[in-house]
Amino acid sequence: MRIEAYGQVAQVYKQSNTGSKTRAAEMGNRRDEVQISHVGYDYQVAKQAVAAISDIREDKVAQLSAQVKSGNYKVSADDFASRVIEKYKSFII
Numbered sequence: 001m002r003i004e005a006y007g008q009v010a011q012v013y014k015q016s017n018t019g020s021k022t023r024a025a026e027m028g029n030r031r032d033e034v035q036i037s038h039v040g041y042d043y044q045v046a047k048q049a050v051a052a053i054s055d056i057r058e059d060k061v062a063q064l065s066a067q068v069k070s071g072n073y074k075v076s077a078d079d080f081a082s083r084v085i086e087k088y089k090s091f092i093i
Contacts, residue, residue, distance in 0.1 A: 036044075067073035 064073065
C-alpha cells in the first residue's frame, strides 16, 4: 500500500501533537475546585447537628424507669388499643 501524501499527514500529526502539549501545559497550571451551594452547606450543618444529638432522651427514660420501679406507671387500655389500631392501619395503607 502506498501513501501519496505522507508528508502532509506527518505535518498534520506534528501540529496536533504540539497543540496537545501546549494544552497539557496550560492544564498543568490549573487547579481543581469544588463549590458547595448554600443549600448543600446548610444540609451538611444540619446533618452534623443531628448526628451529635443522642437518639435516646435520657431524662424521659429516667422518669419512666423510676415510675416502673415504684409501681406508679399505668397504661390506659384505651390509649394502648388506639395506638395498636393506628399502627395496624399504617401497615395496611
